[in-house]
Amino acid sequence: MSKSMTLFDKIWDGHTVKSIENGPSVMYIDRHYIHEVTSPVAFLGLEKRGLNVANPQKTTATPDHNIPTQDQHLTIQDALSKNQVDKLMKNCKNHNIPLYGLNHKWQGIVHVIGPELGLTQPGMTIVCGDSHTSTHGAFGCVAFGIGTSEVEMVLGTQCIMQPKPKKMRIKIDGVLSKGVTAKDIALYIISQISTSGGTGHFIEYAGSAIEGLTMEGRMTLCNMSIESGARGGLIAPDQTTFEYLKNREFSPKDQKWEYAMAKWALLKTDEDASFHKEYLFHAKDIEPMITFGTNPGMGTGVTGHIPLAASLVENERVTYEKSLQYMGFSDGDKLQGKSIDYVFIGSCTNGRIEDLREFAHFIKGKKKAENITAWIVPGSKQVEVQAQEEGLLAILEAAGFELRQPGCSACLAMNDDKIPAGKYAVSTSNRNFEGRQGPGARTLLASPLVAAACAISGKITDPREYLN
Amino acid sequence: MPIEKFIKIQSSAVPVKIENVDTDQIIPARFLKAVERKGFGDNLFRDWRYDKSNNPISGFPLNEIKYSGQILIGGKNFGSGSSREHAAWALYDYGFKVVVSSFFADIFKGNALNNGLLPVQVTSDELSEIFEAIDTDTQATFSIDLVQQTFTIDPSDKVIDFEINPYKKECLLQGYDDIDYLLSLKNEIAVFESRE
Numbered sequence: 001m002s003k004s005m006t007l008f009d010k011i012w013d014g015h016t017v018k019s020i021e022n023g024p025s026v027m028y029i030d031r032h033y034i035h036e037v038t039s040p041v042a043f044l045g046l047e048k049r050g051l052n053v054a055n056p057q058k059t060t061a062t063p064d065h066n067i068p069t070q071d072q073h074l075t076i077q078d079a080l081s082k083n084q085v086d087k088l089m090k091n092c093k094n095h096n097i098p099l100y101g102l103n104h105k106w107q108g109i110v111h112v113i114g115p116e117l118g119l120t121q122p123g124m125t126i127v128c129g130d131s132h133t134s135t136h137g138a139f140g141c142v143a144f145g146i147g148t149s150e151v152e153m154v155l156g157t158q159c160i161m162q163p164k165p166k167k168m169r170i171k172i173d174g175v176l177s178k179g180v181t182a183k184d185i186a187l188y189i190i191s192q193i194s195t196s197g198g199t200g201h202f203i204e205y206a207g208s209a210i211e212g213l214t215m216e217g218r219m220t221l222c223n224m225s226i227e228s229g230a231r232g233g234l235i236a237p238d239q240t241t242f243e244y245l246k247n248r249e250f251s252p253k254d255q256k257w258e259y260a261m262a263k264w265a266l267l268k269t270d271e272d273a274s275f276h277k278e279y280l281f282h283a284k285d286i287e288p289m290i291t292f293g294t295n296p297g298m299g300t301g302v303t304g305h306i307p308l309a310a311s312l313v314e315n316e317r318v319t320y321e322k323s324l325q326y327m328g329f330s331d332g333d334k335l336q337g338k339s340i341d342y343v344f345i346g347s348c349t350n351g352r353i354e355d356l357r358e359f360a361h362f363i364k365g366k367k368k369a370e371n372i373t374a375w376i377v378p379g380s381k382q383v384e385v386q387a388q389e390e391g392l393l394a395i396l397e398a399a400g401f402e403l404r405q406p407g408c409s410a411c412l413a414m415n416d417d418k419i420p421a422g423k424y425a426v427s428t429s430n431r432n433f434e435g436r437q438g439p440g441a442r443t444l445l446a447s448p449l450v451a452a453a454c455a456i457s458g459k460i461t462d463p464r465e466y467l468n
Numbered sequence: 469m470p471i472e473k474f475i476k477i478q479s480s481a482v483p484v485k486i487e488n489v490d491t492d493q494i495i496p497a498r499f500l501k502a503v504e505r506k507g508f509g510d511n512l513f514r515d516w517r518y519d520k521s522n523n524p525i526s527g528f529p530l531n532e533i534k535y536s537g538q539i540l541i542g543g544k545n546f547g548s549g550s551s552r553e554h555a556a557w558a559l560y561d562y563g564f565k566v567v568v569s570s571f572f573a574d575i576f577k578g579n580a581l582n583n584g585l586l587p588v589q590v591t592s593d594e595l596s597e598i599f600e601a602i603d604t605d606t607q608a609t610f611s612i613d614l615v616q617q618t619f620t621i622d623p624s625d626k627v628i629d630f631e632i633n634p635y636k637k638e639c640l641l642q643g644y645d646d647i648d649y650l651l652s653l654k655n656e657i658a659v660f661e662s663r664e
Binding site for chain 1 (some may be wrong): 486487488490493496497502503504505515520543545548549550552553554556572573574578579583592633634635636645646647649651653654656657660
């Protein structure tokens with residue numbers, strides 16, 4: 001009898017070129033995504049060694065991290081950003097790597113365009129010099145972020161060396177309550193297991209609440225796996241996955257599609273396979289979430305209070321108090337009703353069409369609060385076009401919002417989209433670290449729905465007040 | 469490119485007693501715009517080291533003359549968040565050769581090892597002892613011997629054994645990097661590709 005295996009084992013072991021005794025595995029990489037920020041030094045390394053890119057067609061490039069989200073047809077004003085984007089174009093040209101540049105109809109955040117184009121497919125190993133590569137796990141992939149040295153390895157050899165992570169399964173059973181989305185599941189899990197709870201592990205998400213998620217919701221959840229410290233997170237592919245992928249630009253077609261579907265349908269964890277760690281949560285316990293501190297684990301239901309510092313041990317208390325001080329909050333504070341200044345909709349976590357749809361449907365017929373500056377940034381050119389075609393743009397404009405152009409934008413504020421020091425931003429992105437959205441910026445992570453409610457009322461608000 | 473060999477060092481240490489030090493703090497995103505690997509040390513912990521007017525913030529350990537050395541001691545869960553290798557580059561470029569914590573984020577740990585920066589993981593009690601040794605004498609030294617895999621608190625002669633993957637240990641001792649090794653597997657990789 002063959003040994004029971006997890007889905008992760010099947011993909012990992014199936015891509016192991018060589019195992020070094022007591023050492024890392026040599027892993028073959030099916031798909032490599034690159035962007036302007038973490039690739040230039042890797043290309044420089046290749047050149048120094050006199051190497052070519054081993055498989056240019058297995059790498060796809062797009063600029064996203066530092067680009068402006070307005071007037072993209074003009075020259076990039078920031079000289080350093082322009083230099084990085086130019087370098088990416090030059091490197092891709094020299095090495096024959098497919099690139100979707102600033103004015104290409106497929107440009108966008110690397111983790112939005114990969115799935116959207118059907119480049120991300122079940123069973124693949126996928127890497128990118130970006131920690132949110134975990135997003136692609138939604139398709140039943142072993143996908144994870146790597147450093148620049150590893151980008152160089154993949155370019156040069158199509159392989160990297162990785163110690164095999166341990167396996168964790170997180171099951172969420174039941175039905176999500178009204179107003180609760182995939183983002184809330186992600187923030188809830190991290191608030192429960194902490195930002196280091198997943199470290200050393202690869203997560204498989206399972207259970208009826210996960211099966212009920214759309215592909216876009218699954219991407220949001222897998223995207224945030226890294227915020228629990230995990231190497232990545234995946235979900236077994238099913239009919240929802242196949243329907244999403246069918247007829248995408250790079251999805252297999254005709255007979256190849258039938259063959260691929262048959263192969264993908266086998267990508268499941270065997271019934272009696274074991275995990276190093278398992279968690280079970282219940283969908284009914286999850287509320288719309290919001291964070292109050294400076295790491296994604298510092299979150300609570302939007303109707304909640306900031307936990308008391310006194311309940312923590314000393315080491316943790318010092319860090320906790322530093323965090324609340326940065327945020328300008330006190331422990332015990334009620335979050336609802338606190339005034340905010342900015343709302344950011346976008347990023348590889350929540351910049352897909354479904355996110356914009358959810359936001360637009362919520363604000364339809366309402367008005368943006370006067371104290372709010374809102375940046376709504378589509379995850380890709382295709383999302384931008386679709387938002388126009390579906391009439392979302394008209395809804396946004398009627399409510400006093402504008403749609404910007406695709407890019408990572410205020411998620412990490414490498415471009416001009418910086419939240420000013422001391423200001424509060426309810427953000428649909430993935431990290432609330434100090435200064436993440438600009439020096440001194442104060443970030444509160446939430447779902448597009450919570451962000452919409454906050455944008456309308458100008459303060460922290462439970463979206464369910466409007467839904468009932 | 470080959471990395472610098474690491475065999476043993478003895479040095480005083482800089483304590484950063486903060487937990488969950490993420491890579492956005494180690495090097496903020498706005499300093500990731502270089503296309504070459506140089507100068508990142510200047511912006512190490514930029515927003516904890518300098519205020520808005522670029523004046524050093526007093527009290528932050530890197531700004532305190534009493535602290536120095538090639539070893540950084542950090543709180544639990546060091547290096548979480550972004551995969552930016554610039555974090556390892558910034559620490560190394562600043563002059564650190566060893567980072568000690570009771571827990572490291574995975575990607576950071578890999579990046580550090582790929583750049584000759586040794587992550588030493590100790591227990592939380594040992595971490596407290598190390599911080600105490602520095603509190604008692606800011607110039608207290610510590611000895612790291614990679615061959616023996618030991619971290620010694622010199623004032624008390626306490627020896628802490630640490631773990632490191634044998635392959636990575638060999639890479640550091642010899643100054644090899646992974647690409648050299650992967651290139652040597654060219655044929656095996658080609659065989660794997662032909663099976664696909």
